[in-house]
Amino acid sequence: MFKVDRSARLTGDELRSQFWLRCLLVPLTLTTALIGGLIWFLPVDVVQDWAYQLAPPDDTRRLEAISHAEFLCWLLRVVMPLLLLAACRSWYDFANTARWWSDAVVGMLSVTRGMADGTRSSRWRTVLVRVVLAAWCGLAVVHFADSLRQRVRDWPYYRFRSGDRVLPNISDSNVDVIRYVQQATPTNSRILVVSDQKLFFLSYYLLPRRLYHKMHPDSEHVIPKENLQRRLATYRLEDLDAAFVQRIAPDYILEYFEHPDEFDRSELQDDPAWIAFQRRMHGNPSRVPNFLVRLRRATAGGQP
DSSP: OOOOOTTSOOOHHHHHHHHHHHHHHHHHHHHHHHHHHHHHHSOHHHHHHHHHHHSOSOHHHHHHHHHHHHHHHHHHHHHHHHHHHHHHHHHHTHHHHHHHHHHHHHHHHHHTOOOTTOOHHHHHHHHHHHHHHHHHHHHHHHHHHHHHHHHHHHHHHHTTOOHHHHOTTSOHHHHHHHHHHHHHSOTTOEEEEEESSOOHHHHHHTTTSEEEEOOOTTTTTOOOOGGGOSOOOOOOGGGSOHHHHHHHOOSEEEEEEOSGGGSOGGGTTSOHHHHHHHHHHHTOTTOOOSSEEEEEEOOTTSOO
């Protein structure tokens, strides 16, 4: 920064700038010092315990509250010292900071001022530009606050992981199927799917693989009830026309059914690779899932 002659007589504009700058720096310095010192003094697990006690009596909400408290603790531990350092630097070279503040305010007012002809249209143009600028800044602050709030909300599930690793908002069985198909098929595979599940999510998380799923017209716009209380109409592999399958020319055929009326329990272990994957994923050497997954390589004619 430029050096300022501290012995020089200050103008009225500079005195006003210093006054308003002090009004900004005093609460900023005190707040950052207080919050920063307190958040570094308190252990994270103490804050998490407070959040747990304040959360609703629900296990999921309490676990989320613990993760939210952890995220906010570390966020404040990083941000508060940086703000305090900036405030101390401003106090140390207060004259230059006040000069910069004054120049910034004067520059903003000058670039938003209409023609200096004193007419009513010029004054209205000045007011309009400044209102739009203030609204734009306010909107930016609102969007930033909302994005930060959303990041805090997602932290218990995402942390530093991307969406394709977390696979949010889908069932555990869907996640297992996605993981299995990801590791069992090449990325350029064409996969014919027969299932009683809605597989739009499957297509997204398995890109760049191409998935083909012919949905039954009676279930196309029906959302299944919780715990499979309603069976959805679906096509099985034998219901598909041979010409349709040949036209797709799939590399793999995936059968995935969750409703117990769609499969026989004797078929649950027809895919040894799927059973081995389930047992390895869940750490249970005797695990047999209660839904059918069967992934097979298709022949040249598109049949398993």
